[in-house]
Amino acid sequence: MNSNLKEKIIRVCDSKIESKGLNVGLSFYAFFSNKNDNPELLMEAATWWILENKLDHFEKAIKIRELVKSK
Numbered sequence: 001m002n003s004n005l006k007e008k009i010i011r012v013c014d015s016k017i018e019s020k021g022l023n024v025g026l027s028f029y030a031f032f033s034n035k036n037d038n039p040e041l042l043m044e045a046a047t048w049w050i051l052e053n054k055l056d057h058f059e060k061a062i063k064i065r066e067l068v069k070s071k
Contacts, residue, residue, distance in 0.1 A: 025059060
C-alpha cells in the first residue's frame with residue numbers, strides 16, 4: 001500500500017474515532033469522496049481490504065488503523 005493511502009486511512013480513522021468513539025465502524029469507501037476521481041487508488045484500497053485482509057464490509061476504525069500502522 002502506498003504511503004499516501006496509508007496516511008489518509010490513518011487520518012480518516014483518527015477523525016472518525018475522535019468524533020464517534022472507539023466503536024465506530026467504516027468501510028473502505030470512507031477514505032474516498034463520492035466521486036470516482038482516482039479509480040486506481042480505490043482499487044488499491046479495495047484489494048487491501050477485501051483480498052489481502054479478508055475484512056467484512058464494515059470494520060471498526062480502530063482495527064483498520066492498527067492494521068495499517070503494522071504494515
